[in-house]
Amino acid sequence: MSASRHVTRAVSEVLDLAPRHGEVSLTRLVDAVSDNRGRRIDITTAELPPGVCGQWRQYVDHDVFLIQRGLPTWDRTLAHELGHLVLCHDGIPVVQAAEEQTELAGSDLIGYMLNQRTGCMGPNGEDAEQEAEDFAALLIYRLGRLPSDRSSIVQVRLGEAFG
Secondary structure, three states: OOOOHHHHHHHHHHHHOOOOOOOOOHHHHHHHHHHHHOOEEEEEEEOOOOOOOEEEEEOOOEEEEEEEOOOOOHHHHHHHHHHHHHOOOOOOOHHHHHHHHOOOOOHHHHHHHHOOOOOOOOOOHHHHHHHHHHHHHHHHHHHHHOOOOHHHHHHHHHHHHHO
């Protein structure tokens, strides 16, 4: 599993925020990132358009990770969206995307565009998607190797280093 140093460092930084006691789950990591940033992150399921598994929506005072309802790879999608956030992937705001793509829009088109993923639009969109995928894969892998109690994190790091 290869990931850039930037992605590997981001995964390590997120895991360093993990609670020291009790189960370390992906949702608890999202809470830890939220606390560290001082900005609430909500996780919710929604009916997203076909082909869209998740979205990261940024609001003035909080963020929301929307996950496709009934998705079998819920954790992977959540880790992917978290990757976009911690890797500082910026897209264009939904309103700007709508203004650039249409002169006149009906309510159906506006609703459709508001449900589209806009976090990775632009010239570096494919790179951002690949980075977020690498982040998700590495985070899920390393999270699966963490003990339920973080007090033995040194053992985990040694295990990763030496197999």
